[in-house]
Amino acid sequence: MSIRHGLLALLERGPMHGYQLRAAFEASVGGTWALNIGQVYTTLSRLERDDFVRPRPEGEGGQRPYEITESGRAELSRWFSTPLERTDRPRDELAIKLALAMTTPGVDVTAVVQSQRTAGVRALQEYTRLKTRPSDQDDLSWRLVLDSLIFQCEAEIRWLDHCETTILRHRPGPVAPAGAPVEERERNRR
Amino acid sequence: MSSVLELRDVHRTHGRGPTAVHALRGVTLRVRPGELVAIMGPSGSGKSTLLNLAGGLDGPSQGEVLVEGRSLDDLSLRELAAVRRRTVGYVFQDFNLLPSLTAAENVALPLELDGVSVRRARRAALGALSEVGVTDLAGRFPDEMSGGQQQRVAIARALVGERRLVLADEPTGALDSGTGEAVLRVLRERVDAGAAGLLVTHEARHAGWADRVIFLRDGVVVDSSGPLDSVDDLLEHRS
Incomplete structure (x- = not known):
């Protein structure tokens, strides 16, 4: 699984900033996969570059939330409907x-x-x-x-x-x- | 804490001479109250022999089996039968409930055979059924129950009265995975409540419910997962 698709799935619930995304990600996989905040922001900037998410105005705490775009939704839907190829997984x-x-x-x-x-x-x-x-x-x-x-x-x-x-x-x-x-x-x- | 079951360098050989089969070769093992120990190994590794020795159904060729601190070897046949009735309970793959008796009667039977009055035995049986969550099945016959329900009744029967050692031989073998898990949960709860359990299984998933997993190969313990007896010994000597 890519972090990209994980974050897109979380943003489908509603706009979130980086720290919220990290907490939501870890809650949904029960702490079996810890993310560092740097990974979250790097992934968000790539998703923004690909037009899958867009930033919203900063909140009161200075945190910038992101929201999913239409093309982000289409990408998420494609991910959910496509089975994972076994060859995509890391070598055993x-x-x-x-x-x-x-x-x-x-x-x-x-x-x-x-x-x-x-x-x-x-x-x-x-x-x-x-x-x-x-x-x-x-x-x-x-x-x-x-x-x-x-x-x-x-x-x-x-x-x-x-x-x-x-x-x-x-x-x-x-x-x-x-x-x-x-x-x-x-x-x-x- | 003292062990409910202890095997000291136990050997068991079937037959003699060149055709002799060494089913167990020097197994040492302890099971304490509140502890569930699983035995894993391929067919022919000695799992069933170990369980039979633990329950006094068979005797070692060498070494010692102790139940609640008493060597089974020192007991008369009558005393041994009493240990099997009062201290040890069995759970089998195919439940082994008597078809002509209700759930409550099945659970009460070992107490009645031990001389407990019918009334007291029934009261204890209802208590044991309640502990495994099937009080409402007390009046049903085995063929009116699902496999999972029958196995719960069998666990109640294994631990009714004063019995503190439950020996389970592939208790989930005949059940689907969800029901099997529910049965293991019940077994785990009874052990957590103070019994000692020895579980023979070939399913790693089921061994996951144990505090300690012993791997047998060709009658020898090749590895174990969980606290080792030697570590327990250290702790015991410290206290």
Whole structure:
């Protein structure tokens, strides 16, 4: 998700200045994504450049609120109606790490898998604890964000389980000495 | 705080000689009042063996299992049966409620088998049903209840009376995810109210409800998530 579209969605509720936008953004994602105020103002100036928002007169506190424009609304609507492409998401560092662990000498892949699994379960414990906090029971959007984190975590752990099973099933036999016939080396590799 | 359940270097071997299966190999574990511990691991990792040992349904080949500070090994068969009736409660994947008894009768049954009068047992059963939020189901038979309702009744039965240790074997396995979560919430509440819980599950999401998650592989604890026993020991020795 881009901060651009997040801010546009918030401005659709009504005009807001930078600090209000930051607070509203963090409230809607339940503090899972902290923004600094510099990011908010940089994004606002780009949105203004693209004619998606426009500034309004300064308020009493000297803060300048922004409002969404018609083309900003059209952009927001396009964003909501277009599914995210999987290729738009950042590369999966964990998949790359495991692939490298498989081919790097001296690395215990199952230990890498287990430490990641433990970290995943620890995160799940934390999310579940947050979910059961009485103060968070009625905040539906926050609960959905938490559920999303729980589902992602669960998917990662299931994938790790799958990796471990696959690795154990295909674990090679003892490596044949360098001088052994190629056939034997190939056989051991399987 | 003293443990409700403690396993000390427990081994369990099925069979002998070259065909022997080492189901557990040196497991040490403590579960305290108010603590829910989840056991995760693939099939054949020793999860069910561990649960059976914890409930006194099976004995270790080596090591010790203590329930409320008493080694199960030192108990006569009669005493062991009494521990299973009075201290330990089970929750199974398929609920295991008796179909010809109402919810209240199912919950009262373990007390009645233990010699408690029908009236007192019924009163305790209604209290236990109320604690899991299903007082209104007291007069219903299992086939008149949904899976989630039956599992709540099973949790009430597991913790009725003085029982303080609940052993749950995949308790949400037969339920959809929303109902499963509601059941875990009830289990969590009962543990928070002072019981000790051991939960076997293969679902990471469900293990998330536990204070501590133990990972078993080939009968060995390979990792754990949450406070470690060694840390608890340190704290215990400080106090």
